[in-house]
Amino acid sequence: MNCLASDAETLGCLAPNPKLLKQLMRQPLGSTPLRIRSGGTSSRCASDGCWTLDLRKHREIHYQEHSQNIEIGTGLTMAELLQALRPHGRSVPIGLSGLTGSGFILTGGMGPLSRSQGLAVDSIQAMEGIWGTGEPFSLSTDQSAENSRQWRALMGAAPFLAVVTRLRLRTQPLQPLRLRRGLIHPSLLPELLQMAEQWPETCSLQWSWGERLEIYAVDSSDDQTTPGPLAALAPILGTDHQAAVQHCTSQLEQPRFGSLASENASFQPVHNEVTGRLGPALGRKASPLIERLSARIQQRPHDECRISAQQLGGATTRVNRESTSFIHRDSMWKPWITAAWNPGDLAGRERSLQWMDQVSDDLRQACPGLHLAQLHDHLPGHQRELVDAFGEWLPELRQLKSELDPEGRLPPL
Numbered sequence: 001m002n003c004l005a006s007d008a009e010t011l012g013c014l015a016p017n018p019k020l021l022k023q024l025m026r027q028p029l030g031s032t033p034l035r036i037r038s039g040g041t042s043s044r045c046a047s048d049g050c051w052t053l054d055l056r057k058h059r060e061i062h063y064q065e066h067s068q069n070i071e072i073g074t075g076l077t078m079a080e081l082l083q084a085l086r087p088h089g090r091s092v093p094i095g096l097s098g099l100t101g102s103g104f105i106l107t108g109g110m111g112p113l114s115r116s117q118g119l120a121v122d123s124i125q126a127m128e129g130i131w132g133t134g135e136p137f138s139l140s141t142d143q144s145a146e147n148s149r150q151w152r153a154l155m156g157a158a159p160f161l162a163v164v165t166r167l168r169l170r171t172q173p174l175q176p177l178r179l180r181r182g183l184i185h186p187s188l189l190p191e192l193l194q195m196a197e198q199w200p201e202t203c204s205l206q207w208s209w210g211e212r213l214e215i216y217a218v219d220s221s222d223d224q225t226t227p228g229p230l231a232a233l234a235p236i237l238g239t240d241h242q243a244a245v246q247h248c249t250s251q252l253e254q255p256r257f258g259s260l261a262s263e264n265a266s267f268q269p270v271h272n273e274v275t276g277r278l279g280p281a282l283g284r285k286a287s288p289l290i291e292r293l294s295a296r297i298q299q300r301p302h303d304e305c306r307i308s309a310q311q312l313g314g315a316t317t318r319v320n321r322e323s324t325s326f327i328h329r330d331s332m333w334k335p336w337i338t339a340a341w342n343p344g345d346l347a348g349r350e351r352s353l354q355w356m357d358q359v360s361d362d363l364r365q366a367c368p369g370l371h372l373a374q375l376h377d378h379l380p381g382h383q384r385e386l387v388d389a390f391g392e393w394l395p396e397l398r399q400l401k402s403e404l405d406p407e408g409r410l411p412p413l
């Protein structure tokens with residue numbers, strides 16, 4: 001569980017089964033908002049003075065051979081989902097870790113396969129759950145026009161409106177991956193970003209910058225014979241064994257992202273907050289931006305503070321801006337900032353959060369959008385983040401919030 005969330009002084013944790021959840025959602029809570037825990041990887045799945053609703057009893061899973069869709073309870077992790085799909089030779093695009101839960105899917109999570117297979121939210125075919133009012137719902141891609149606002153709202157902004165209990169997901173053929181990672185000098189990053197912007201959709205670049213700068217390139221193309229983008233990385237990464245191309249039979253075998261960028265050698269627990277921005281291809285803007293970020297990296301207030309990024313484009317751009325709450329469909333990059341501090345170090349927390357805001361400001365011009373995968377309703381920048389995440393769709397979302405969660409039982413919008 002996220003370390004900050006697990007240290008929170010909550011009112012308690014409730015883990016109702018599907019039947020009891022319906023009753024619970026109609027009870028007065030005494031304290032709002034209710035915090036929802038699925039994978040439990042974000043800092044706000046539990047917080048001081050709030051009840052936590054744990055979805056661990058929502059773990060059913062059913063693969064439909066005829067449609068190649070999978071129906072899941074939302075208490076499962078992405079690793080459990082992929083393990084259940086493996087015998088059928090199928091998978092869904094997950095992120096850089098199998099630890100995340102349905103929050104990853106519902107907030108528009110992305111990963112190394114997103115450029116060819118879309119965002120996780122784009123796989124959703126149907127959803128069931130309970131609105132903040134306590135009313136149950138069941139919606140699918142072929143819902144009536146009357147429900148289309150609600151469907152759009154759930155596709156990327158569900159945490160503000162409902163507890164989603166079941167998902168039906170479209171699956172993809174299980175895909176082996178080739179991967180190449182290593183450490184580079186930061187001066188090489190702008191050129192590398194511009195190279196990656198020309199890569200085919202089957203390839204993606206991820207990087208993580210802390211004490212060192214790690215790059216992590218993934219190729220999912222079937223063509224293993226012609227030298228592709230991974231081979232072109234040889235002059236940058238060198239020839240030592242760590243930089244060799246690795247073969248993974250599925251996303252679950254991916255090596256741990258970011259492990260080369262810094263060593264938390266003592267494995268001390270660290271508190272952190274994360275914010276992710278979204279922006280289009282950088283082209284020549286890459287150079288001045290990376291120079292600016294390099295200066296910020298030198299000023300990191302804690303060893304575990306980092307700037308990282310993952311690449312979008314291709315399939316993620318082919319979905320209409322108006323059809324989901326993930327509106328930044330022109331994005332090529334999601335840089336994210338990790339602000340870290342030692343538990344209990346309040347001054348360190350302030351310094352790291354201030355650093356996160358400064359880096360976010362540096363990125364804002366090139367990356368005006370925001371990926372709201374981590375809720376920050378306890379931080380001063382929350383309102384600004386909502387505007388950057390949902391743009392012109394925010395007023396309509398707020399209207400829906402007033403209809404579907406009028407008492408604010410779920411996080412504020």
Ligand SMILES: Cc1cc2nc3c(=O)[nH]c(=O)nc-3n(C[C@H](O)[C@H](O)[C@H](O)COP(=O)(O)OP(=O)(O)OC[C@H]3O[C@@H](n4cnc5c(N)ncnc54)[C@H](O)[C@@H]3O)c2cc1C
Nearest residue numbers: 038039040041042045095096100101103104109110159164
């Ligand atoms: C190790 C690690 C790797 C990651 N890699 C990636 C990545 O590659 N790509 C990427 O995009 N993101 C990535 N993330 C970010 C992560 O996907 C988001 O923080 C996501 O929101 C986590 O969801 P969760 O269910 O694991 O966490 P939780 O903390 O359990 O959930 C996060 C929030 O989502 C909401 N929520 C969760 N489930 C439901 C539900 N069923 N109904 C309503 N609301 C719900 C709640 O508000 C909850 O507080 C990563 C995070 C970690 C820790």
